[in-house]
Amino acid sequence: MLSRLLTPLFRYFEERVSPYPEGEISTPPNGLLPFIWHFSRPVWPWLLVMSLLTALVSTAEVVFFGYMGELVDWLSSVDRTDFWGDNGLWLAGIGLAVILGLPLLVLMQSLVNHQTIFGNYPMIGRWLSHRHMLSQSLAFYQDEFAGRVSQKVMQTALAIRETVTKVMDLMVYAIVYFTGAAILLGRADPWLLLPLGLWLVGYLSIMRFFVPRLRDVSMAQADARAQMTGRVVDSYSNIQTIKLFADTEREQGYAKDAMEGFMVTVHRQMRLVTVMSVCLTLLNTLLLVGTAGMAISAWYMDVISLGVLAIAIALVMRIRFMSDWILWEVAGLFENIGTVQDGMNTIAQEPTIKDAPNAKALVVPSGEIVFEALRFQYAQAKGESKNVFDGLSLTIKPGEKIGLIGRSGAGKSTLANLLLRFYDLQGGRILIDGQNIAEVTQTSLRHQIGMVTQDTSLLHRSLRDNIRYGTPHASDDEVWQAVCRAHADSFINDLVDPKGRRGLDAHVGERGVKLSGGQRQRIAIARVLLKNAPILVLDEATSALDSEVEAAIQEQLDALMEGKTVIAIAHRLSTIAMLDRLIVVDEGRMVESGTHQELLAQNGIYAGLWKRQSGGFLGHDLEESELHDLDLDYNASM
Known part of the structure; x- marks a missing residue:
């Protein structure tokens, strides 16, 4: 019910950014920040709104902690005789404001984050990258695994979103929250800032040591993952050849070699993670014990109130849990930066053939x-x-x-x-x-130009779509006429794919593997007949x-x-x-150069080829009378 009521609101925020930006296809710049900006421009204003809302949420949390400390101090001194009569309405108003205000703020933050940014942002990256990759030259794909390229397009788009949102959401939240906590503790007693300051130095040291190492291993892991995916996809794409030569063991070894290379990077990453987790736990424990000890000592000496003690311990507990989350998020940030840099090496290549x-x-x-x-x-x-x-x-x-x-x-x-x-x-x-x-x-x-090649490759779509590929607006009647002229009607009506689609609606499998070579070639001829190009x-x-x-x-x-x-x-x-x-x-x-008869008369390379073929590999490639005439021409020229 609630979801149905919120649907118009969801749709409004979902439509604030188009996931398929138009405009001319351009090569992404080859530099980390320009590369990220290239895919972030359409969503940039909403990223700023996200950061602003995050700052408001984190400020509200710190203010709430401060208010709770004041509430503790106030409750410790207030007269209980007519407590609810004097303060009930005021407390109810504050409670209602918190109940309504914070959820509404989080709702706005979630609408911007989840409806406007999280879905549309990576799709912008995929769309722009895919358009650019389609403009790449043929030579580019002859040097790359198709699976590896598609993996880069997909994972780079997600990594860009994670990189930017972590910087603009996580960092803003952490900075505002930590600053607010420092102000609250420092205002109560400057000495309470000492363990927090020492903890910050230790925390930044841990980040400085581990994060670059996690970034490097993540870059290696992204490349190893793409290599592994490329080899696996290559095996599936050429499954007929693998079956034909009964060489599955060698193919398993080929994939396993890439998988082992990937696992090397996984082990390196997990070892770093284990050591980092232990160091962080030790640091957070020292922060908790140090802050609690100083706060209790200050309370004992009547320097701070019981409310400040409660605030100090509560904030440190919150920082303790948050620090673990932040460090993992920062590690993830650099992992995503490594993925972006790795993807950039493939995606940001200029096409060699350009208009x-x-x-x-x-x-x-x-x-x-x-x-x-x-x-x-x-x-x-x-x-x-x-x-x-x-x-x-x-x-x-x-x-x-x-x-x-x-x-x-x-x-x-x-x-x-x-x-x-x-x-x-x-x-x-x-x-x-x-x-x-x-x-x-x-x-x-x-x-x-219409072209039929010896190695006919079809798209994994319906036969109708394949035949109509060069002439998308052709009618069904025109498609069927081309099918009949290519003598493909003899087998098309009998085709059924695994989903029960028949005839022209049947899908042909990757590269047309469900059809024989001759059937694929007849479909290619039908496609060219329908295209009817002048060359x-x-x-x-x-x-x-x-x-x-x-x-x-x-x-x-x-x-x-x-x-x-x-x-x-x-x-x-x-x-x-x-x-x-x-x-x-x-x-x-x-x-x-010349006609058939002229080349036979020259008694050169062509005449020698013709003699060896005895008029062609098959005697009935030409009509019998035509073949006889051509052989007579050759004999007369000798």
Whole structure:
């Protein structure tokens, strides 16, 4: 009932801060305080309100203790004859003020802390970090565990909240409370400040010794935890390979090695904690005994009243319990700072591929592609003398369909990746209809290119979402037409996931593991058919299909390629022999160019490959009459 009455109030404070701030994506600064400020700006005014309310709560507690001491002194001297008649109404008023005032103050503090800050604050960090990580280059994720990156995003956001709230809430509470207690004791008898002052020196010494060590071990622990999580996630992501090679023992050892590294940091942390707890208990016991002894002595000598004695002992007991809490919170603060610093090393990296200032959207009226004097080398190969490309030039006319042929490592897939600007060139340009792709937005560039790869990866979402991924506003009818054209309707209706979802609603598992390679490839082809981009890149697009299905889909691909500029990469030459032009690439250079018949006549690399394949790996990749004609052309050229 009470919760229902308070719901509008809860909702009001929950909506004071948006957990999903808009604006341009920016790289967080690489410095602890600027990094924290980057994620704290949207909630900063409410953090100040939180600190103010915390100061009021701690002041109210100290004032309450002081009042209780005065009450003890007053009660020790008041006449009991008509006590309630003379003082009942006044005492009832004070009691009512305390009963109403303190809970209302705590309610306001809780609404700001729990409704406005605690939920929204870390979500702001996750949202901004996730947006930034999605803008990272492909090369970044090739060097990182996906599980490790996600762990950093999640735990760093929480650590930022804990760091800031501990500083602004805990520190304010401790400082105000300790100052108020010192004023109360000092006003009664300055000597009562002596044990409190000595305790403070000892307390700060304990913090100075243990906290930095806890911070260092916490940083190591955060990194070890991320490494452990990354290895475990890597095992689950590649479970099929692990099962295929029956190497679970080795995989267990791989994970155990990371777990043991994590446990080393846990043991170091727990040893520090044990020693710190003993030192703090000894210090607090000395404070209690010292303050009680001095207070009793002062009362005995009639220097202080019985009320002050009660206040002194009560405040010291409160400080004793609070000091343990504060030290743990401070240790946690530095643990969170260590986590933030560790996460900052990953999250605050600048994307290597960024849109140029004032980049415009790519417009593709015809589809001409020009590779002009390309010079490129992968970052991990920097310092080696050999480039993947060193001056490669190639022009693809509007609507022309070319096939790229070459040995593994010759640079075929690299050329496609450069066209999509997954990497930046070290020299040269790539132009689409005269527009340098380095000067247009990456989003618009990739919207204009449809690509089917050999290693098709699907999102763990419904088949409908996967097919519609490049064309989110496509209707269900358009989705199903693409499915039929890709010959995926033969298996989609039979799919059922563990939650009972069927057909296009069925979820496909992480990376599409619930589908066979051929099924995944047909879904990828349906996605590209639906996208209908003016430039098409096919990187072994039908390699996972059997010849019968491939022949059926080829008709749809032929229709899809009509009027488009096409780059097709294939090892099975029969799948690309009928294209307008074939380009043979070797060691990053274009060594042969021409139609199938022209290349056979040159009797070079292509002719040798064709001869070894006997018209392709499978004799029925082409229609029998077409294959016969191509073989006749080859024989005539010899």
